[in-house]
Amino acid sequence: QQGEVSNTPEAHDQSYLCPVTVGGQTLNLDFDTGSADLWVYSTLMPTSEQRGHSVYNPDSSSSSNAQSDNSWTIQYSDGSGASGTVYADKVVVGSVTATSQAVEAATSVSSAFIKETHNDGLLGLAFSSINTVQPTQQTTFFDTVKSTLAKPLFTAHLKKGAPGSYDFGYIDTSKYTGSITYAHVDTSNGLWEFTASGYAVGSGSTVATPYDSIADTGTSLLYLPTEIVAAYYGEVNGAMYDSSQGGYTVPCDSNLPDFVAIIGGSRHTVPGSYINYAPISETSCFGGIQANDGIGHSVFGDVFLKSQFVVFDGSNSPRVGFAKQ
Ligand SMILES: COc1ccc(CN)cc1O
Numbered sequence: 001q002q003g004e005v006s007n008t009p010e011a012h013d014q015s016y017l018c019p020v021t022v023g024g025q026t027l028n029l030d031f032d033t034g035s036a037d038l039w040v041y042s043t044l045m046p047t048s049e050q051r052g053h054s055v056y057n058p059d060s061s062s063s064s065n066a067q068s069d070n071s072w073t074i075q076y077s078d079g080s081g082a083s084g085t086v087y088a089d090k091v092v093v094g095s096v097t098a099t100s101q102a103v104e105a106a107t108s109v110s111s112a113f114i115k116e117t118h119n120d121g122l123l124g125l126a127f128s129s130i131n132t133v134q135p136t137q138q139t140t141f142f143d144t145v146k147s148t149l150a151k152p153l154f155t156a157h158l159k160k161g162a163p164g165s166y167d168f169g170y171i172d173t174s175k176y177t178g179s180i181t182y183a184h185v186d187t188s189n190g191l192w193e194f195t196a197s198g199y200a201v202g203s204g205s206t207v208a209t210p211y212d213s214i215a216d217t218g219t220s221l222l223y224l225p226t227e228i229v230a231a232y233y234g235e236v237n238g239a240m241y242d243s244s245q246g247g248y249t250v251p252c253d254s255n256l257p258d259f260v261a262i263i264g265g266s267r268h269t270v271p272g273s274y275i276n277y278a279p280i281s282e283t284s285c286f287g288g289i290q291a292n293d294g295i296g297h298s299v300f301g302d303v304f305l306k307s308q309f310v311v312f313d314g315s316n317s318p319r320v321g322f323a324k325q
């Protein structure tokens with residue numbers, strides 16, 4: 001099988017949500033290549049926390065089966081989290097169907113999620129080795145359906161301020177220009193982890209330096225080594241590290257330089273305008289490039305990914321591919 005589902009950006013392209021049917025009930029989920037749990041808002045949560053969301057009601061699904069011995073709890077790098085119980089149910093993404101997918105029904109979610117009123121949960125697309133269900137670890141939607149897909153891959157086509165798509169099982173050549181360049185993925189941390197080999201700022205010269213990175217659709221910004229971040233903002237008049245904001249800010253009227261990442265031996269360019277992420281005040285804007293301190297690797301999040309067509313190849317030698325949109 002193969003299929004396509006649309007994604008729609010939240011404000012500032014902070015996240016991208018896709019309609020998914022779970023036991024015949026449609027929820028809008030954040031597809032996250034940085035985690036491996038499919039969890040949903042549910043009727044098991046306090047009613048007040050459900051308000052404004054579409055929720056999964058396992059009792060009203062004719063295809064749900066409680067996995068009563070299993071539970072889950074997840075913490076994300078931004079400090080948010082959720083926990084709950086587990087059901088097996090039918091999950092449909094576009095036209096791709098998992099007849100019995102582990103659906104992690106939330107009993108509790110952290111305040112950061114409650115604030116995202118259109119987000120009804122996450123669909124993890126990292127490797128199942130980091131799924132949090134205990135005592136019996138479960139597979140991601142992609143791993144559940146992979147053997148039934150025409151090709152064992154999915155693609156991400158995220159756009160700046162406009163709907164895009166995720167495709168499963170095929171590469172739509174109309175969604176990119178030029179060629180796709182691939183980088184080998186190291187799956188030992190359960191992530192789409194690769195090594196970028198250099199960078200350039202604007203029209204500046206290319207600096208060859210390897211940096212361990214992940215492709216993460218569930219992270220909004222582009223997190224890079226501190227020396228690369230300093231080199232970038234060193235080219236921006238009025239840029240500053242503002243500890244009260246927790247990162248670099250730029251004047252909102254800046255003409256920001258492009259950022260070029262060298263991956264798979266090719267140049268992949270983020271337009272400077274994508275690096276003006278969101279206004280903080282009348283004149284100050286939060287930078288879309290921030291330091292990766294404390295994360296342990298660089299994170300190619302939506303600020304970068306929305307300039308690319310990205311292939312997540314789950315074959316026996318996993319790799320990520322990037323092409324210009
Ligand atoms: C609070 O919102 C989120 C927290 C964590 C992730 C996964 N990186 C996605 C979210 O939308």
